[in-house]
Amino acid sequence: MALRAGVAGGVLSTIAVAGSANAATAAEPVTETIEMPTLTAALTSKVALSAEATQQAADAYQYRAEQQSAAEKAVKDAEKAHKAAEKKAEAAAEKKAEERAAAERAARSAGRTDLSGVQTAAASSSSGSSASAPSQDVPAPASGSVASVVGFLQAQVGDAYVMGGTGPNSWDCSGLVQAAFKQVGVDLPRTSQEQSTAGTQVGTSNLQVGDILYWGGQGSAYHTGVYIGDGKYLDAANPSKGVVIQDLSGYPADGAVRVL
Template sequence: MSHTAHIPSHRKPRRSASKLALRAGVAGGVLSTIAVAGAAGPASAEPVTETIEMPTLGSLGTDLSSAVAASAEASQQEALDQSLEAQEAAALQTAAKEAKKAKAEADRKAEAERAEKARQEAEAKAERERAEAEAEARAEAQARASRDSARTQLSTTSASSDSGSGSGSSNDSGSSAGSSSESTQVSSGTAASIVAFARAQVGDAYVTGGTGPNSWDCSGLVQAAYAAAGIDLPRISYQQSSMGTSVSLSNLQPGDVLYWGSRSGSYHVAIYVGGGKYVGAQNSSTGVVERSLDWDPPSGAVRLL
């Protein structure tokens, strides 16, 4: 321990540089004021004695403290405002990100729902088309089976007619009665063959220029039906209706050719099958159908047998 430690110090406390500067500034200001006042007065004037109230150091300290406190408070308020603005900006940015994310998720779900709906509709459409195709195939198979059966029966009937005709000729070639009977049998067998062929095509498609075996137009069907009975007809409808003899619609027989329009200018033909009905290749919507004469009354008829 130092031997002078117990001796109290008599040194004056050092004044801070700020306080010394403040006092020097105050004194300098006072002296400057006095000097200016003296210089401004007239030279001959008597000295003016003026009392100037000097601010006390206490009041200056209080004012300075207030100014410092106000500045600190302003700085603190500004810092607080900036902090709030930063927080608000961050909150807005976060909200915008969340909204964008939510919208993207909603769009994704909506797109997934649309895709699922489209897939279900496509599957349903494919199922309907498959069912329709199967139904159409079954109907076509049944129609083909029916036509094949009718054609087989037609071949059997034609063979029987030819056999009966040949037998009648060999038994009594000079008998007029036998000849008449043979003629009747041949005509009856020919008409039956024509009618059977025409009915066997019901359900086939209508195609312009079609001549079979599964699609026809009106004159193509009539030509093929007569060809099945061994009779050749022209291809065009007005040529077919111009052949044979004209008959009344009230005196029709199976196998007669019906026509629509004038006899030499017909635009449609069909085959009368008996019972007030006819078979014809009508149009692309109906195909080959069997209809009543009342459904579409013809203009006239011709007999070729």
């Protein structure tokens, strides 16, 4: 009985120890379960950071999209403004061209009115001018050459003034004078200075139609024109006026030469 009791006691002790060990082993999952909130907080933090990064990326994308949209709008606005400016410039140019054409028509109309009187004076002056022997090897003109010179000049009224211009639609002062006299076979020098010494010097108080007027000194003139009678002269004046008929009283010449 004692032996059995001892054996039974040992068995029970063994069972108790085993139970304790199993109980200890079974308690371990409880310890891990307690630590779960810590792991969950870290994971939550990572998720929050990831969400923030995603939002920042979305904001950056939206910002770039807005910038691109603004840039495209600016380009379109600039194109519209450029087209509007071009249309405005074209309209201004057309208006200026119309104004110039109207001025040319008016000047040519006035020139034709004056030409009838000029041609009458030219016919009488051409016979008297033949008695004046031209100097510096200027060839003698044919009959009626004064009227031809004046007629050519009248036809150029309204043309543009361009420095160095020799026609057919733009002239400087000496280029126009040279071209006019070339119509009747008179070869004049090209510059104002040289033209002021061509032919016979005449006083400005004794002018005849066809006389070459000059401003400045003889041999150092800076401008030339042609006297067309009635106290008027025709010249390629300047870039703002072009080829015009002007009153000699408003801009008296310093001298004149006669080649016809």
